[in-house]
Amino acid sequence: MFNLFLALLIIFALFCLVARLLHRYFIYVPDRTRIDPREAGLTGVEEIVFKAHDGKRLVAWCRPAEKGKRTLLYFPGNSGNVAARAGKIKAIAADGYGVFIVNYRGYGGSGSRPTEKRLVKDAVSAFDTLRGLGVPPRDVIVYGESLGTGVAAQVCLQREAEALVLESPFTSVVDVGKRGWPLLPLKQIMVDQYRTIDCICSVTVPVFIVHGGRDSVIPLDMARRVFHEANEPKTMTVVPRAG
Template identity: 30%
Template sequence: MRKQLLGWAALPVLGYAGICAWLFAKQRELIYLPQDTRVDAAQTDFALEREGVRLHGWVVNPAQHEPVIYFGGNAERVENRREQLGRVLPGRSIYLIAYRGYGASDGAPSEAALFADALAVYDEVQSRHPGEAISVIGSSLGSGVASYVASKRPVARLVLVAPFDSLASVAQSHYRIFPVRWIVKDRFESAGYLRGYQGPVMVIRAGRDQVIPAASTGRLISALGRPPEVIELPKADHNTIGTDPGFEQALAQFML
């Protein structure tokens, strides 16, 4: 009877360990959501090959100057930003690139791959606009990519939309009873990357963000080497922040 009771008592522990193992094994499937972003490559007008992987995207106002690179959010179809960004920033060339595994881009996403791809995109844009200042916009997951780029390349102006201090801390807030902070491999430690960045930064945050905890964005703001301009959109949530009336006005003014 005692052995049977001990066996029953061990079941919750084994179940908990099993869920942790499942989270570890499936984490990239849980982090990256490219399924609804796929498009045919023929619909794109920008391509860049890196180590056998072909990245695709779009260029708005290609003949303009002072380019802007846009890194989108998870599950975001970045081509849907073309009209808005072209209208808000008519005097700039705008590059919107789908991450590997997203849109028409080849490959499978990971933090290391997205970071290396982002630097390659930056370098390609720089080669197309020699001597011109490059600004970067990153939204949600893209804020993590943009933060890394700003730590490795000259970024004239940096816009972070619904950003976080680290993906590990965001994941922990959603899976509170599991040690996901220690499980997550793709950590996107934005706060660490931006501590030494001294360029102008604008943080746009949603008052009703249901994905990125306010505390996570607050820790990022506190970690910045230079105090950012912070735009609060109290009525916006994570999915509507880009359509809030204050978003376009703030972006246009910051990019002047």
């Protein structure tokens, strides 16, 4: 009986070890295809290539804001590339706002491989690149979508912006993962955890949260917990029928 228990323990330990080595393949689902904004049906949007802190090449799309409008420094979700957000870019641009949307490492022509530490440092480099294009901090809205909310919140701890927008935020990637793998010690397995619940209380700019009432991936309760921990001024909107 003891030998069986020991064998099961070893198998479980090996499974956890493999999970630690491979967990980023589940977090990041990139489309590596580099697409020109015009191929995605966008006008007035140009590709910007800038260097990360370690010299790696990163690809972003930029659409200047109209006079009197702010610019969204946009960090997307974990899948696809920025071309998959072409419809959202059109909607934002239609209201005159500017967009600077970043292809993470390994996405859309950007080099290297993604990790949480790298992506947050890259996001700060993107902020500085946008500043270099002449956009002052008072005109920058840091905008995160899903995985990007974990990036955006950390950027606001390192750079001064006008506000933070979180679309479908989670408390942490660990909490999301536990919904599918409740028995695994994910907090010990996962290196990249994006613990927004721990950092949002240190964000001092106004926060706006939007979440779908029928989101089956990131529960609405997670967004509410992030909202509860955020400082004032803050606003949260729930779209009841949205996923």
